[in-house]
Structures are given as C-alpha cells and as structure tokens.
Amino acid sequence: MAKVLILGGGFGGVVAAKRLAEQLGDEHQITLVSRSRYFVFYPALVRLAFGKCEQEDVSFDLRHAMLDRRVNFIEAEVARIDPYKRKVTIAHGEVEGKLPYDYMIFALGRRLATERISGFYEHAHHLLNVDKAIRFGKAIANFHDGRVVIGQCAGARLPIPIYETAFALAKRLEENNERERVRITIVSPDAIGSEFGDSDVGIKLQKALDRHQIEFLPDFPIEKVTEHAAMSENGRAINFDLLMLMPPFRGASAALYQGITSDAYINVDWSMRVIGVGGMYAVGDCVNFPGPKMGHMALRQADVAAANLAAEIGGHEPVAHYEHEMRLVIEGGGDSIYLHKDIWTDEPSNVRQGRFWSWAKRAQEKYWETATFNIKKFQV
C-alpha cells in the first residue's frame, strides 16, 4: 500500500486527486491537505467583482467532491515539508502534526509577495481571493468620477485579469453613460502584450484598449503606493482615485530551504517530478517554468504528474510528458482575444479575436466545473 499526499486544494491538487483516485487501486491511500475546504475558481473573480456571477458560482466544497472519490481530506495549513524524510508538518489552529508519506504531489500555488510593494496593503485593491474581489466590486460600483489605475507589478505573472478588469470597467461605464467622467489607465513594467510573448496579441490589445479609451503606460515597475499615487522604481509617479494591482508572485513558502527551488519556484522536469528528491512531484503555479501562471497549465501538469506517479507506484517508467503551452482567452466582449502558444518551441502562435471566444471561455469553464465538482456548491 502506498500513502500518497497531495498538498493544495486548487486547480492542480484537485485534478491530481481526481486522476489518482481513478488510476490507483483501493489498497492505496490518497490524502489531500488544504487550508480551506473551498476550492476557488479564480478565473471567474473578475466577473464576480462586476456582479456577473455569485459567490456560490466560484467556490466549491472540496469535502463533497473528495468524498465522492475516496480521497481523505484534511483542512489544515501546511507549515513545511521535509522531502528527504518524506514528512509534512501541518498546523490546524494550535495543533501541529506530522504526516508521513511515500509519494507527494505539491500543489500549493503561489504566494502574493505584497510586502515587496510598500503601501500595497493599505491602499491597493486586488482580485486574488473572493473577499477581495467582492470588496473591489463594491468600490467600483460606487465609483463615478476620477481616475482608476489598474496595475501589473513586476513578477506578477498573471496579466489576464488586468485587461479583463479594464474592459469590464469601461463597458460598465459606457452602459451607464459615465465613460467620459472616468479615466482608466493600465500600468505595467513591460510593453503591451509582451507578457504573452506575442507581438500580434500586443497589437490587438492596443487597438481594443484604444476603442475603449483605456490608456496603457509601459515601463512602470511599481515600487511604492501612497493614498493617491503609485511610484515606480525608475522615478515616475501616477495619481489615482482607485487602484487595483496584481501583486508580485513568489513560490509557496512551504517548499523553501530544501534545495529544490530556484527563485522560490520548485524545479521539476518534463514528467513533473521534483528534481533532486525521490517520490515528489509538483504542479501548478508553484513550479519553476517560464511565462504566466495559469490554471490550464496546472490542470495539464496534474494530469501528467498523476499518470507518472501511478506508473511509479506500479514500478514503471514515466508514461506522460508535459508540454508547456499557453492557451488563454482575455475576455472583453466583442474584443475578446484567444491565444494558443507553445512556450518551449518557436512554433508560430495562433491568435484570434471576437465575441465567440468570450462565450467559449465560459462554456469551457462550465464544462470543467461540472466534470470536476459534479456541481455540488456550498451555500453562503
């Protein structure tokens, strides 16, 4: 019998648990540990902020989903891991405990390094959890006059919600005949579209922003925020009445100081095995791959890790190979942009634009939620 521990109840952890429950015999024990019993569907948080969906549409109870699949679920904080002794230290309230394992899939996502931006906590909104998205939504609903700055900090690795927020805000103001009273500016350390590694996306984005009179200010790596101004590392400043920022990302703290990370992200190979230790795999935002951090990457990595872990338990060589690609839709109504790009090769990317992609993104999300959670929502 093998004891398999999965850390993290997000995209990577949930799909890894689902796949392992399908692939491993009942004699093996699968346990998932996460700090909250609720899975959060992050890509819907912009829609939540703009009142286009409800809280129960973006959160799902993991215990029900896991019980359906014979996975033990422990609601606890992962304090640290010891991949050499194969033990994980967890904390629940005052109580600390150690969980031994034979195999582990690490899927604790990313940490928000808000401490790197002075004043962030006091003066900036963000969209990276349900409560903050709702809070930002309230601020936006009450905003009728002035300047909104939407900013990507250096190291944020998640450009989609930046553009989606700007488009959603412009659309709402247009519908309310308030567009002329509000100035919208996106600030970024990079040139437009460069986060996606494709100049065609940059051109399409710029045209779409122009159509909605949204300004884009490149070369603005935010360093500090005060009540009404954001300052960049290179000495520039911009005033705002409302600020929403994507903070810098870092890898999950629990994996640090074990010799398995570079710049806090976990080093894995194409089979999703952690380099330098046995019996450990890592998937999702926590891994050290280039490009943006995205949910569809976590899902594919979880598929690969689960297949290879099941093979390893059965005494076989890895059977699945991860290919690092970007597949995304930036939602903006008729201006929605679709991009498919292979990050590890120089293959030309596929870029499309139109309302269809907005619809396709929602349809794909609905399909995924239904398949993964059997739509057992919790009641708020």
Ligand SMILES: Cc1cc2nc3c(=O)[nH]c(=O)nc-3n(C[C@H](O)[C@H](O)[C@H](O)COP(=O)(O)OP(=O)(O)OC[C@H]3O[C@@H](n4cnc5c(N)ncnc54)[C@H](O)[C@@H]3O)c2cc1C
């Ligand atoms: C606003 C927004 C919009 C997005 N839009 C898109 C999009 O359109 N398309 C796309 O592909 N991606 C999108 N993403 C990115 C996508 O959501 C992430 O890439 C994805 O969630 C990563 O999955 P993960 O499993 O690695 O991490 P997460 O989903 O972050 O899961 C990590 C899990 O680990 C738990 N955890 C963390 N630390 C601990 C700890 N110490 N102890 C116990 N539990 C812990 C967390 O509670 C969570 O359950 C978006 C993200 C946001 C925030």
